[in-house]
Amino acid sequence: MSWRERFPGVSEAEWRDWRWQHRHALRTPQALARVVDLTPSEERGLAQTAATFRLGVTPYYASLMDARHPFCPVRMQAIPVADEVSCCEGDLRDPLGEDGQRPVRAVVHRYPDRVLFLVTDTCSVYCRHCTRRRITGGEEGPFDRAAAEEGIAYVRARREVRDVLVSGGDPLVLGDDRLGWLLGELRAVPHVQILRLATRAPVTCPMRIDDALARRLRSVKPLFVVTHFNHPKECTPEAQEACERLVDHGVPVENQTVLLRRVNSAARIIADLNHRLLSWRVRPYYLHQGDLAAGTGHLRTPLACGIDILEALRGHTSGLAVPHLAVDLPGGGGKVTIQPEYVLPEAPGSHRGAGSGGTWFRNYVGKPYHYPDPPETDCSCPYDEIFYAGKEGRPQPGA
Numbered sequence: 001m002s003w004r005e006r007f008p009g010v011s012e013a014e015w016r017d018w019r020w021q022h023r024h025a026l027r028t029p030q031a032l033a034r035v036v037d038l039t040p041s042e043e044r045g046l047a048q049t050a051a052t053f054r055l056g057v058t059p060y061y062a063s064l065m066d067a068r069h070p071f072c073p074v075r076m077q078a079i080p081v082a083d084e085v086s087c088c089e090g091d092l093r094d095p096l097g098e099d100g101q102r103p104v105r106a107v108v109h110r111y112p113d114r115v116l117f118l119v120t121d122t123c124s125v126y127c128r129h130c131t132r133r134r135i136t137g138g139e140e141g142p143f144d145r146a147a148a149e150e151g152i153a154y155v156r157a158r159r160e161v162r163d164v165l166v167s168g169g170d171p172l173v174l175g176d177d178r179l180g181w182l183l184g185e186l187r188a189v190p191h192v193q194i195l196r197l198a199t200r201a202p203v204t205c206p207m208r209i210d211d212a213l214a215r216r217l218r219s220v221k222p223l224f225v226v227t228h229f230n231h232p233k234e235c236t237p238e239a240q241e242a243c244e245r246l247v248d249h250g251v252p253v254e255n256q257t258v259l260l261r262r263v264n265s266a267a268r269i270i271a272d273l274n275h276r277l278l279s280w281r282v283r284p285y286y287l288h289q290g291d292l293a294a295g296t297g298h299l300r301t302p303l304a305c306g307i308d309i310l311e312a313l314r315g316h317t318s319g320l321a322v323p324h325l326a327v328d329l330p331g332g333g334g335k336v337t338i339q340p341e342y343v344l345p346e347a348p349g350s351h352r353g354a355g356s357g358g359t360w361f362r363n364y365v366g367k368p369y370h371y372p373d374p375p376e377t378d379c380s381c382p383y384d385e386i387f388y389a390g391k392e393g394r395p396q397p398g399a
């Protein structure tokens with residue numbers, strides 16, 4: 001069913017206006033019931049989560065839902081079910097331990113050379129798997145200009161910060177002027193080398209990405225947009241136009257997928273999604289194991305699921321389509337990446353005695369291969385001192 005049939009009386013101009021999409025977001029069970037046939041589990045989820053997490057779906061994202069099938073991947077990401085109310089073992093309010101690493105309200109400073117910069121607590125769609133739902137649920141209240149100024153002052157004072165990831169909430173709910181001011185202030189900090197902007201707008205409200213915004217983002221280059229497609233059903237012509245507009249304006253786009261049980265927990269889905277994204281020049285970057293955010297346990301997969309997906313991708317398709325499988329360690333330990341084990345503990349039976357030293361591997365179809373050790377093992381780089389001491393007489397990187 002097209003959006004015109006689902007939202008009769010809406011003009012093309014209104015539909016393509018991102019502010020109209022935000023103003024008309026579906027925020028009640030009654031509004032959603034006009035778009036899909038709600039199941040008893042969804043009705044219970046909607047009633048019981050009303051007090052714990054926001055509900056909001058842009059008409060555009062709602063128009064992608066299968067009205068009849070409760071396992072529609074778009075529906076599962078945006079409509080709560082009864083399971084969202086139950087807690088699982090290990091669930092955490094702040095799964096990544098961010099609150100203990102927030103020197104000021106807008107900044108999470110966990111890693112040595114980069115910070116997360118929170119600019120808003122709102123989004124155009126509230127994802128049921130949101131890891132930062134303590135913030136996007138409205139518990140903390142909005143981020144005002146004073147919070148942003150305090151965050152900018154923090155970044156300015158910390159010379160080790162060379163990378164700022166602007167996030168929230170979704171920074172693209174802000175208007176161009178407010179966003180432009182913030183990015184301009186961060187760009188003006190001499191030691192900040194790169195900016196990143198995390199947004200689901202290309203997925204949930206692609207009309208937000210217009211030429212004016214793309215020009216603004218380009219004006220603070222180098223800035224990378226990090227978006228969040230989870231399923232090929234989200235790869236619409238509108239989403240393609242949004243991503244390609246950014247890339248055409250010189251703004252690189254990367255994608256982070258969250259692995260969600262029964263939404264995208266199959267190699268075929270992830271491969272298809274990544275192939276589509278690559279054809280738009282969007283680079284699949286991370287495949288995230290679900291965090292332990294309270295209320296999301298029913299959407300989490302066992303670790304083996306992600307490893308099996310990587311096993312099915314690596315070698316079988318281009319490396320560009322194979323993301324890093326990442327686990328953000330509970331409590332604030334930071335990200336680690338995992339992959340199938342390709343190193344064999346010993347030479348396989350038929351090769352015993354062959355190739356002493358070195359390492360035995362299995363390749364992507366399970367065949368054994370030997371990689372011998374090199375003749376020398378000293379890996380220090382003698383030219384380093386000349387290059388980094390500036391003795392070459394040329395400008396140094398980052399100078």
Ligand code: SF4
Pocket residue numbers: 122123124125126127129130131132133136168169170199200
């Ligand atoms: S867009 Fe991002 S921050 Fe907003 S609800 Fe979805 S996952 Fe959470």
